[in-house]
Amino acid sequence: MATSTMLATLSTLETPAAIIDLRRMQRNIDRMQQRMSALGVRFRPHVKTSKSTPVTQAQLAAGAQGITVSTLKEARQFFAAGITDILYAVGMVPDKLPQALALRQQGCRLKIITDSADSAASIAAFGRANGEVFEVWIEIDTDGHRSGIKPEDAELLEVAHALQAGGMALGGVLTHAGSSYDVDTPDALTAIAEQERAGCVHAASRLRAAGFVCPGVSVGSTPTALSARSLDGVTEVRAGVYVFFDLVMHNIGVCRLDEIALSVLTTVIGHQRDKGWAIVDAGWMAMSRDRGTQKQTRDFGYGQVCTLDGQVLEGIAFTSANQEHGILSCVAGVSVDIASHLPVGTRLRVLPNHACATGAQHGCYQAFEDDGRVVEWPRFYGW
Amino acid sequence: MATSTMLATLSTLETPAAIIDLRRMQRNIDRMQQRMSALGVRFRPHVKTSKSTPVTQAQLAAGAQGITVSTLKEARQFFAAGITDILYAVGMVPDKLPQALALRQQGCRLKIITDSADSAASIAAFGRANGEVFEVWIEIDTDGHRSGIKPEDAELLEVAHALQAGGMALGGVLTHAGSSYDVDTPDALTAIAEQERAGCVHAASRLRAAGFVCPGVSVGSTPTALSARSLDGVTEVRAGVYVFFDLVMHNIGVCRLDEIALSVLTTVIGHQRDKGWAIVDAGWMAMSRDRGTQKQTRDFGYGQVCTLDGQVLEGIAFTSANQEHGILSCVAGVSVDIASHLPVGTRLRVLPNHACATGAQHGCYQAFEDDGRVVEWPRFYGW
Numbered sequence: 063m064a065t066s067t068m069l070a071t072l073s074t075l076e077t078p079a080a081i082i083d084l085r086r087m088q089r090n091i092d093r094m095q096q097r098m099s100a101l102g103v104r105f106r107p108h109v110k111t112s113k114s115t116p117v118t119q120a121q122l123a124a125g126a127q128g129i130t131v132s133t134l135k136e137a138r139q140f141f142a143a144g145i146t147d148i149l150y151a152v153g154m155v156p157d158k159l160p161q162a163l164a165l166r167q168q169g170c171r172l173k174i175i176t177d178s179a180d181s182a183a184s185i186a187a188f189g190r191a192n193g194e195v196f197e198v199w200i201e202i203d204t205d206g207h208r209s210g211i212k213p214e215d216a217e218l219l220e221v222a223h224a225l226q227a228g229g230m231a232l233g234g235v236l237t238h239a240g241s242s243y244d245v246d247t248p249d250a251l252t253a254i255a256e257q258e259r260a261g262c263v264h265a266a267s268r269l270r271a272a273g274f275v276c277p278g279v280s281v282g283s284t285p286t287a288l289s290a291r292s293l294d295g296v297t298e299v300r301a302g303v304y305v306f307f308d309l310v311m312h313n314i315g316v317c318r319l320d321e322i323a324l325s326v327l328t329t330v331i332g333h334q335r336d337k338g339w340a341i342v343d344a345g346w347m348a349m350s351r352d353r354g355t356q357k358q359t360r361d362f363g364y365g366q367v368c369t370l371d372g373q374v375l376e377g378i379a380f381t382s383a384n385q386e387h388g389i390l391s392c393v394a395g396v397s398v399d400i401a402s403h404l405p406v407g408t409r410l411r412v413l414p415n416h417a418c419a420t421g422a423q424h425g426c427y428q429a430f431e432d433d434g435r436v437v438e439w440p441r442f443y444g445w
Numbered sequence: 446m447a448t449s450t451m452l453a454t455l456s457t458l459e460t461p462a463a464i465i466d467l468r469r470m471q472r473n474i475d476r477m478q479q480r481m482s483a484l485g486v487r488f489r490p491h492v493k494t495s496k497s498t499p500v501t502q503a504q505l506a507a508g509a510q511g512i513t514v515s516t517l518k519e520a521r522q523f524f525a526a527g528i529t530d531i532l533y534a535v536g537m538v539p540d541k542l543p544q545a546l547a548l549r550q551q552g553c554r555l556k557i558i559t560d561s562a563d564s565a566a567s568i569a570a571f572g573r574a575n576g577e578v579f580e581v582w583i584e585i586d587t588d589g590h591r592s593g594i595k596p597e598d599a600e601l602l603e604v605a606h607a608l609q610a611g612g613m614a615l616g617g618v619l620t621h622a623g624s625s626y627d628v629d630t631p632d633a634l635t636a637i638a639e640q641e642r643a644g645c646v647h648a649a650s651r652l653r654a655a656g657f658v659c660p661g662v663s664v665g666s667t668p669t670a671l672s673a674r675s676l677d678g679v680t681e682v683r684a685g686v687y688v689f690f691d692l693v694m695h696n697i698g699v700c701r702l703d704e705i706a707l708s709v710l711t712t713v714i715g716h717q718r719d720k721g722w723a724i725v726d727a728g729w730m731a732m733s734r735d736r737g738t739q740k741q742t743r744d745f746g747y748g749q750v751c752t753l754d755g756q757v758l759e760g761i762a763f764t765s766a767n768q769e770h771g772i773l774s775c776v777a778g779v780s781v782d783i784a785s786h787l788p789v790g791t792r793l794r795v796l797p798n799h800a801c802a803t804g805a806q807h808g809c810y811q812a813f814e815d816d817g818r819v820v821e822w823p824r825f826y827g828w
Binding site for chain 1: 459460461462493515516535536537538539540541544560561563564567586589591592623712713714715716717720724726729730731733734735736767768769770772789790799801802805806807808809826827828
């Protein structure tokens with residue numbers, strides 16, 4: 063007992079802190095992996111959500127094959143942790159090619175992406191000058207929300223040609239239907255998932271019909287991965303936020319509140335009794351400024367307040383935030399004496415609007431098991 | 446020349462990166478310090494904006510006396526850097542008293558704050574149990590925007606009594622008129638500055654009339670510090686974001702665009718020609734999700750795009766952001782071929798909505814002098 067009293071618990075951790083409910087996280091990982099396996103595709107999680115090696119190792123242990131990253135720093139960090147199959151899913155520019163080359167030369171099976179013939183030619187020229195055959199995937203735009211080449215665009219073949227002529231390896235085509243974040247019905251989600259699949263498969267077909275070898279067809283976002291009925295022609299799926307889920311995903315309809323594995327531990331530090339406010343030590347620095355639920359069906363303010371053991375406090379809203387102050391108040395129609403209900407020192411947990419953004423505000427996670435043990439898990443940030 | 450070519454420049458830094466224009470920063474520091482000196486008050490900068498020792502040292506070198514912090518981690522870090530006069534300006538709770546005690550015992554002249562008789566009694570009990578006389582300031586609410594006791598409230602005297610009876614030292618009263626962020630005319634700013642001053646001085650007068658010694662009267666925010674006509678009765682002013690300024694401050698009317706000292710260096714990574722988009726490698730992770738200008742007179746999207754040498758690109762808007770992608774487009778009425786104007790590889794600098802939030806997304810600053818030299822300045826984050 064002497065040693066166990068030295069361990070941190072949710073009651074002794076300094077606040078604010080980013081908390082991972084490990085039971086929920088593992089259930090989220092298993093749910094996604096089982097779905098992908100049943101649909102017959104490889105799963106390559108996007109680790110920008112956690113930027114944490116223990117989280118990523120849990121995803122790989124469950125069956126994930128390779129990872130997706132959003133920065134070359136993530137690639138370096140996860141390669142240093144022993145992961146070699148890494149897709150850097152942001153358009154490559156010339157200034158970043160030396161970093162990509164260094165990773166390849168160290169043995170990292172880094173895959174890079176492009177969506178223009180000019181960039182493809184730059185990659186090829188740099189690769190040839192340095193004796194490196196980069197594995198390049200072509201980014202496809204299946205929903206108009208960001209970057210990529212439309213499946214029907216003539217530039218698709220020009221990019222493949224620039225890569226082939228330059229001696230690079232075409233890894234495949236990939237797409238991300240980010241517009242899946244803008245809908246919230248099963249039918250709409252299924253439709254976007256099918257649009258994402260069909261568009262990317264069509265791009266691959268065009269390349270193959272033109273004589274190019276296009277082994278990979280990679281699609282994904284958390285909402286579409288959890289909504290696709292068929293993944294015919296797809297070889298791998300990418301998704302990130304599913305590992306924790308968040309309130310945006312809840313509003314979209316792909317998780318329950320009690321499946322959200324990330325929360326921010328906070329302490330009540332004061333009140334304004336006449337206004338019905340409790341003030342907590344989680345401001346926007348701890349929650350992030352992400353207000354992703356603002357335009358959705360239900361606006362959760364800066365997060366959903368829960369008790370220390372994770373029960374949702376339906377009557378309390380997280381209405382505003384300063385840098386290190388959060389303001390909680392009663393929702394309309396609820397009348398409780400908030401100062402008596404949540405006295406100074408009360409510990410609460412807040413479910414985040416957007417797990418990727420909230421996690422990024424914290425230097426580490428505090429991961430807890432059902433038995434109450436809390437272990438610090440590292441995460442990194444920056445570029 | 447051989448050595449100078451090894452130095453980073455704005456043209457060689459990896460992007461995205463947080464850039465400090467040192468000439469602008471120093472001018473901002475001097476402007477504020479000269480104003481405070483002319484008004485006859487001490488100036489205690491809020492270092493939550495930068496969380497960077499070199500920035501803070503420049504403020505102290507210009508004449509600042511002590512610092513204000515928003516977390517005990519900031520207190521520990523700046524105390525380790527040799528700064529001893531530190532005000533922790535977030536309401537103290539019992540769980541954080543051991544950390545405050547440790548700092549005091551190491552020689553830090555840490556000041557803590559409270560806004561309730563219960564919390565004051567907790568501080569006093571803990572202080573007496575540990576043989577420590579905490580210097581405690583009472584937080585005053587002069588504009589109803591957050592925490593603090595109203596100047597006329599009976600609890601003001603109860604708090605002072607709890608501190609005195611418990612053997613603690615009353616350092617003074619302090620307030621922060623955060624509602625100054627909600628106005629944008631000189632008259633309104635002057636009025637809020639006077640309300641902030643008068644309310645805090647009145648609270649001090651009530652304490653003194655009741656027989657308490659109340660040496661300090663501390664007020665401040667960047668807009669009120671730059672707008673106050675009189676600071677009669679005030680002993681010190683606190684302000685933070687003035688050191689960098691940002692687009693929110695520009696909309697409020699207290700800085701020009703060319704006074705904003707913080708920007709995010711970014712690279713164009715692609716285009717969607719049919720939409721008139723350029724895509725850059727600064728997404729919300731680099732800019733933060735802070736959309737503080739959204740409700741102001743001019744909405745700057747995710748930031749104001751500038752050329753590499755800091756000239757504002759009036760016709761280009763930063764319209765949306767994903768985690769590592771930013772989307773730039775032409776503002777209404779401007780018709781340029783954005784792909785020709787900003788080809789892949791173009792470096793840009795983006796002025797932030799909110800310097801405190803944007804800085805927090807970066808592990809360090811890149812500080813540059815007029816001669817083009819860039820030096821990495823550390824910053825820290827987390828709690």
